[in-house]
Amino acid sequence: MNKKNLDESKYAQKAMELFQEGFNCSQAVFLAFEDKYEMNHREALMLSSSFGGGMGRLREVCGAVSGMFMVAGILYGYDNPTDQEGKTRHYKRIQELAGEFEKYNSSIVCRTLLGLDQHKYEPVPEKRTEEYYEKRPCLQLTGMAAAIMEDYITKHPL
Numbered sequence: 001m002n003k004k005n006l007d008e009s010k011y012a013q014k015a016m017e018l019f020q021e022g023f024n025c026s027q028a029v030f031l032a033f034e035d036k037y038e039m040n041h042r043e044a045l046m047l048s049s050s051f052g053g054g055m056g057r058l059r060e061v062c063g064a065v066s067g068m069f070m071v072a073g074i075l076y077g078y079d080n081p082t083d084q085e086g087k088t089r090h091y092k093r094i095q096e097l098a099g100e101f102e103k104y105n106s107s108i109v110c111r112t113l114l115g116l117d118q119h120k121y122e123p124v125p126e127k128r129t130e131e132y133y134e135k136r137p138c139l140q141l142t143g144m145a146a147a148i149m150e151d152y153i154t155k156h157p158l
Contacts, residue, residue: 006143015064015146016139022128024052025142029067032146036153037074054110057123062110064138064145065101069094071149075158093152100148105141113137 006012011032018028023045030048034041050056051066072093078086098108107113114136126132133139 005147006140009143009147009150011150012143012147015067016143019139019142020128020133024049024125025063025138025145026051026067026070028142029064029145029149030070033071033075033149036071036158039074053125057125058121059111059114059116060109062101062108062113062141062145064142065098065108067142068097068101068145068149072097072152075153076156097148097152100152101145104144113141 015028015032018031027045027048031044034044048067048070052063054060054062076093078090102108105113
């Protein structure tokens with residue numbers, strides 16, 4: 001996925017705008033698709049707030065990827081705990097989305113994407129300065145996750 005793809009994706013552009021406004025990566029991706037689901041805006045913000053920084057800055061699964069998974073869940077997920085076929089279909093979908101993201105980034109893990117050697121349990125988010133945007137790939141990763149999700153929706157209409 002290149003810059004051209006991000007420039008052509010309205011959801012990538014929206015996710016990156018939201019990220020630049022200060023929303024975390026997960027919120028930015030999930031909220032970019034707000035026109036696709038019925039949920040109170042505040043609830044969408046609150047629900048997606050825990051996944052930024054690789055799940056509360058634990059640097060685990062990338063928050064943009066988690067946001068993409070939340071969009072997939074709300075649009076295509078299952079709601080019957082005994083629906084083995086539905087669960088399988090959905091888990092396959094999640095693995096496909098993860099694979100697509102990983103294809104371009106070699107990982108879906110935040111600390112790997114950021115080039116960090118180990119866990120850093122620091123709850124305080126970094127200030128969003130020009131320097132922050134220069135050293136962190138988060139803005140582009142947020143756009144990429146949204147573009148991948150948009151492409152999936154296009155290929156699998158609701």
